[in-house]
Amino acid sequence: MDKSIDEINRRIREGSARVVTADEMPAIVSELGEEGALKEVDVVTTGTFGAMCSSGAFLNFGHAEPPIKMERIWLNDVDAYGGIAAVDTYIGATNKSVTRAETYGGAHVIEDFIAGKAIELRAQSSGSDCYPRRNITTEIRLEDLNQAIMVNPRNAYQRYDGATNTSDDTLYTYMGTLLPHSGNVTYSGAGTLNPLCNDPALRLIGSGVPILLGGAPGMVVGEGTQHSSAGNFGTLMTTADMNDMSTDFLRAAYMYRYGPTLYMGVGVPLPVLDIEVVRRTAIRDEDIPVSIKDYGVPSRSRPVITQVSYADLKTGRIELNGEEVRTSSLSSYRNALKVARTLKQWIEDGQMTLCLPTRRLDPSKQVKPMRETRKVVLVQEIMQRKVVTVKEDEEIPEAARKLLKGETNHLPVLNEQGRLVGVVTTFDVAKAVAHPERRVRVRDVMTRNVITTRSDEPIDIAAQKLDHHRISALPVVDAQNQCIAILHASDLGKLFKPGGQGV
Amino acid sequence: MKLLVKLSHKSRPIIAEVVKDTGVLINVDRARSDAHEGEEALVDVPDESCKLISEKMRSLGAEVSILEEGIRHDRDECVDCGSCISVCPKEVFSFNSEWELQVETKRCILCGRCVIACPHQALSNNDI
Numbered sequence: 001m002d003k004s005i006d007e008i009n010r011r012i013r014e015g016s017a018r019v020v021t022a023d024e025m026p027a028i029v030s031e032l033g034e035e036g037a038l039k040e041v042d043v044v045t046t047g048t049f050g051a052m053c054s055s056g057a058f059l060n061f062g063h064a065e066p067p068i069k070m071e072r073i074w075l076n077d078v079d080a081y082g083g084i085a086a087v088d089t090y091i092g093a094t095n096k097s098v099t100r101a102e103t104y105g106g107a108h109v110i111e112d113f114i115a116g117k118a119i120e121l122r123a124q125s126s127g128s129d130c131y132p133r134r135n136i137t138t139e140i141r142l143e144d145l146n147q148a149i150m151v152n153p154r155n156a157y158q159r160y161d162g163a164t165n166t167s168d169d170t171l172y173t174y175m176g177t178l179l180p181h182s183g184n185v186t187y188s189g190a191g192t193l194n195p196l197c198n199d200p201a202l203r204l205i206g207s208g209v210p211i212l213l214g215g216a217p218g219m220v221v222g223e224g225t226q227h228s229s230a231g232n233f234g235t236l237m238t239t240a241d242m243n244d245m246s247t248d249f250l251r252a253a254y255m256y257r258y259g260p261t262l263y264m265g266v267g268v269p270l271p272v273l274d275i276e277v278v279r280r281t282a283i284r285d286e287d288i289p290v291s292i293k294d295y296g297v298p299s300r301s302r303p304v305i306t307q308v309s310y311a312d313l314k315t316g317r318i319e320l321n322g323e324e325v326r327t328s329s330l331s332s333y334r335n336a337l338k339v340a341r342t343l344k345q346w347i348e349d350g351q352m353t354l355c356l357p358t359r360r361l362d363p364s365k366q367v368k369p370m371r372e373t374r375k376v377v378l379v380q381e382i383m384q385r386k387v388v389t390v391k392e393d394e395e396i397p398e399a400a401r402k403l404l405k406g407e408t409n410h411l412p413v414l415n416e417q418g419r420l421v422g423v424v425t426t427f428d429v430a431k432a433v434a435h436p437e438r439r440v441r442v443r444d445v446m447t448r449n450v451i452t453t454r455s456d457e458p459i460d461i462a463a464q465k466l467d468h469h470r471i472s473a474l475p476v477v478d479a480q481n482q483c484i485a486i487l488h489a490s491d492l493g494k495l496f497k498p499g500g501q502g503v
Numbered sequence: 504m505k506l507l508v509k510l511s512h513k514s515r516p517i518i519a520e521v522v523k524d525t526g527v528l529i530n531v532d533r534a535r536s537d538a539h540e541g542e543e544a545l546v547d548v549p550d551e552s553c554k555l556i557s558e559k560m561r562s563l564g565a566e567v568s569i570l571e572e573g574i575r576h577d578r579d580e581c582v583d584c585g586s587c588i589s590v591c592p593k594e595v596f597s598f599n600s601e602w603e604l605q606v607e608t609k610r611c612i613l614c615g616r617c618v619i620a621c622p623h624q625a626l627s628n629n630d631i
Contacts, residue, residue, distance in 0.1 A: 051622065172619070176586045176590075177590045177620040179589075179590060184590060186589065256619045256620070263622070316588065316597075326589035327588075327589055328585050329584055330586050330622065332584040332585075332602075333602045334582075335583065337602065
């Protein structure tokens with residue numbers, strides 16, 4: 001006994017439609033059976049609330065007098081796109097303010113607009129006969145704009161890999177704080193409530209379908225960027241009017257040492273047309289697999305440490321290599337429920353009717369990596385092969401002589417077997433000279449926990465190590481931990497010299 | 504009860520002395536030694552011995568203050584994501600059955616990890 005979309009909309013208009021949230025569906029199906037659930041339920045509402053970096057809004061400011069074609073635009077000192085004429089712009093969520101702390105970005109501009117705050121608009125132009133004005137500075141509020149249309153290129157990921165970190169250092173990522181030695185696991189996603197998880201074949205979710213976006217009634221534009229539904233990593237491009245949004249369903253955020261991002265609430269109502277919809281919407285947290293990846297490996301293809309489900313993650317603890325590790329969600333399940341329940345309310349009140357996609361999304365699409373035509377610069381191309389080293393049992397004055405002779409501030413320290421065991425700097429040697437009591441040999445003053453690089457490591461990763469640890473040199477070691485060269489922070493300058501390598 | 508103890512550079516092993524003299528077992532939650540600001544320890548003592556321990560420490564030259572409040576949680580900024588839960592060494596944070604974040608500030612040792620981990624700047628520690 002299939003139902004038509006018209007039949008469901010008729011019930012919504014009459015106020016007799018039975019609407020449930022996606023988390024309630026598994027229990028309903030196990031109680032009434034699939035046929036019973038199809039008869040009973042007309043609409044299943046979904047919801048998710050989490051960091052959706054690829055979000056932003058088109059704004060139109062209206063014309064100034066005399067008029068300007070804005071070419072460079074800042075909103076509260078956050079760069080906005082100036083490539084569309086003349087008083088249009090696109091403000092992206094992740095751009096950082098050029099003057100304020102990096103904790104303020106495009107996402108905060110969007111949230112401030114929605115909260116009704118005044119935003120400073122600054123713009124520059126090179127001027128033309130039709131648009132003579134070259135500069136403008138003004139304060140505007142959301143109500144002053146002609147249009148403020150949120151268009152988010154990539155929202156509502158179907159699921160997302162979890163993260164852990166096997167390295168020795170705490171990492172600060174878009175997946176949050178990752179403690180060393182797999183000290184915790186972080187994940188994102190609403191599991192059973194997630195829109196695309198409840199329609200993986202993309203029969204119901206597609207272009208033109210009504211949604212809740214940031215608290216506003218909006219719609220699906222089409223497939224989102226990086227849409228990869230063949231691997232169950234589908235995404236949606238979404239839109240809605242910012243004037244109808246509320247900060248209850250949209251929040252700016254700042255991920256430490258990553259940057260600003262926007263937490264979006266997104267929900268899609270699904271019409272229960274047939275048994276297939278009933279089966280798909282009965283999906284449970286247990287049924288959705290999540291790979292836990294190692295962010296300690298700074299590569300696109302991070303190794304998978306283990307495979308769990310949203311049900312496992314939501315218990316707050318999972319087992320990793322025989323040890324119990326605590327889990328943190330980055331997205332908010334409480335707010336995802338709020339999205340699904342609000343949508344349910346809208347439909348029960350007859351405020352939103354449903355439609356089928358005017359154009360369907362491709363369920364077989366697979367994301368591709370970037371085509372790179374220039375090779376990545378490796379450490380071996382700029383490292384210094386002539387490296388002055390010192391033995392751990394040598395005395396301090398010998399280390400001082402070597403520092404002077406080598407015109408360097410860093411000496412890799414080797415043991416009897418020639419393996420790297422530490423580093424001494426001019427600072428360590430100076431300290432030893434100032435307090436000579438028990439500091440006689442290199443091993444008494446050296447740093448033992450040495451951060452190293454390898455000759456085949458991309459230069460950007462070595463640069464990140466220098467930056468992260470606030471150090472100025474990295475010994476380059478081979479597989480046997482023999483020190484074969486050294487990379488100084490100053491060597492990075494070679495990349496920018498005319499005729500230099502790389503770039 | 505949590506006590507914040509500031510020790511001067513050349514002080515004696517005050518905590519050890521206090522434990523020895525009073526027989527009260529003190530748990531050191533956190534300790535820091537800084538070239539400019541000196542040494543500081545956050546210690547946990549049984550409520551009934553708080554006065555005795557504070558007086559004894561002061562008599563030995565330490566500055567002692569009671570730590571009334573742990574981490575500050577701004578309900579308005581919090582979105583109940585739970586990013587703080589797994590980074591906290593003392594399990595201060597948890598969810599209730601409605602997925603609302605619960606904060607047991609009594610257990611907090613003000614290590615500051617959650618302050619950095621919170622994407623919404625809803626957690627702050629002003630004291631240390």
